[in-house]
Amino acid sequence: MKRIEFWRRGQVGGGLLAPSTDSKRFSMDGYSPDCRGSRWWVAGLLTAVFIVLLPLAMGTDLDRVLAIVDDGVITQSDLELRLAQHVVDLQSTGQTIPAQDELERQVLLGLVQDQVLLHRAQARGISVDEARVDNAVAAMAKRNRLSIDGLRREVERRGMPFVRYREGLREQLIIRELVSSEVTRYIEASDVEIDEFLSSQKKRAVNQEAQLDLSHILISVPAAVSAAERETRESLAFDILRRVESGMLFDEAARQFSQGPYASKGGNLGLRPVSQLPELLVAAVEGLAPGDLSSVVESAGGFHIVRLNVRAQAGQQLVRQYRVRHILQVPNAVSDLSMVSARLVQVRDRILAGADFSTMVRLHSEHLPSRSNGGDLGWVGPGDVVPEFEAVLKELVPGQVSLPSRTRFGLHLIEVTDERLHDVGGKRLRAQARSTIRSRKIDERYEGWLNELIGRAFIEYRSPRFQAQ
CATH class of the missing domain: 3.10.50.40 (Chitinase A; domain 3)
Structure with a gap:
């Protein structure tokens, strides 16, 4: 595949995470901004599980305060909603559900962590505008094959006010922005680290296990x-x-x-x-x-x-690749970031209304290498693009156009037109190794960062059954 020099990792860093969120915590098939399966990532956008798992009826004593986190509180109703989500996640993947006391402790800890992160984001002045929340709602509706009004009715039928649902989406968008700015942005892997990783993988190849790609109903x-x-x-x-x-x-x-x-x-x-x-x-x-x-x-x-x-089979190296096209505009002294973003929102609206993407590329894109072929970047996979661009890809489904997404090069509208699993070798193995090493570093840095924030926060468990946390 032709290398996309414009996106080489060695040349750029970035400050973008894909628009992604959930209501208090949606389940997701990857908990990392740039590597599926990484365990630390706080939440994911656009999964359908939420609207089928809210309890249709709750108990009466749901506003009791269970924990105080700085100047915020976590109530019994917060715990009940998160418990319902977590149980469905475990059941649907065939995992064992812990004893009720242990399950409640795990879930409450997650809620406390979210509160700590939201307070940190507030102190940093991080916010999310209504347009991004609207996009999250619209994307959720699309994935569930519902209109936005249909999604609203389904959420409310399951027992949650739609206003609260939207605020949950906003909270997780804010958390993602916070983690991006304080943890993930400039973490990279050196060539020496990649060489050592590939060497260790060769030694283990004899015992390497098979992999399966499954679909599940x-x-x-x-x-x-x-x-x-x-x-x-x-x-x-x-x-x-x-x-x-x-x-x-x-x-x-x-x-x-x-x-x-x-x-x-x-x-x-x-x-x-x-x-x-x-x-x-x-x-x-x-x-x-x-x-x-x-x-x-x-x-x-x-x-x-x-x-x-x-x-x-053991020894094969399959990676997920995305066929991608984009429109790039670059802020300058005449058109600042907000002006460029507003223009791209208008371009996106025209595409969603039926305008030809390639035509919009010719009229609006400033990326010369791809402008002549409709913005097409070809097949890209782990390590082919900068982390912030890659993060957006992993949140899109084929045919979906992102909101204006920022990298060091400017603002992009990104569309994934197809995806596939591809057996790779040589150079691609190095890119895959780079992504894996980076994800491990993010795991380590995130855990230390989160523990430091929790250690500085005022946390008081008001319910006796949680006071040993």
Whole structure:
């Protein structure tokens, strides 16, 4: 693939994270701004799980204060909402649900951490405007195949005021901006570190495990449902399987029916080592060829349908690549950042209304190398673009156009037109190693930074059952 010199990591840094958020905490298939699977990242945008997991009815004593964090409080209602989300995440991936006391302690700790981060962001003057929140809402609706009014009705039907839902989105956008500015922005990997990493990987190649790319549909079954209701949901699972076998696209079925955390991504879990996948799903695809479907598999959390997309044998190096095009405008003495951003919002609105992207590139893009071919940058993967640009790619689905996104070069409108898994070697292995090393460094730096913030915060647990935290 032709190297995109304009985006070489060695030449640039940056200050952009992809527009991403969740209501208090949405589940996500990657917890890092630039590497899927990294464990520290606070939240993710545009997943569909939230609207299926809010409890339809809550208890009456939900405004009791459980913890004080500086000048803010965490209430029982905050805990109940987060608990519901977390339990669904665990069930949908076949993981064991901890004992109730331990589960509540884990969830409350997450809420406390969010409060500490939000207070830090407030002190730094970090804010998010209504346009970005509107975009997050619109993207969530699109992923759930709903209008914005339809999303509002569904959220409110599940028991949450839509105003609170929007504020949850805003909070996580703010947290992402904070982490970007204080943790991730200038972390890089040296050539020496990359050489050492690749050398160690070669030594381990003999024992390297296979990887699977799976897609998953979950029809959840809460523990309290009747036997008749469980049978009804089992019948639905078999009906979905018949539809897919008869020609319905799996990703369409997942978006329409699945209650798992990856429904908005067509049920795709991404390429993962076998050891990082639930045993239930691995067993379901044993003996299958790529493209084959499992039967309906039952677990305590519900009924599962699994499709095997790719089986990568030990030694193969598969990475996710994105076909990308963009429009670049550069702020200057005449047009400052806000003016350029406003112009690009207007260009984006025209594209969403049906204007041809390539035509908009010719009229508006200042990136000469790509302007002659409709803004196309070709296939890009880990390490091909600067971290802030890559972060945006990973939040987009094919056909989605980003809001104006900032890098050191200026402001971009970015569209992913396709994505694929590609077997790489040589130079690409170095890029993949660079991304992995950087993510590890971010993990380490983030943990120390967060612990320091928590150590400086005033935190008081008011409920006796949490005072040993």
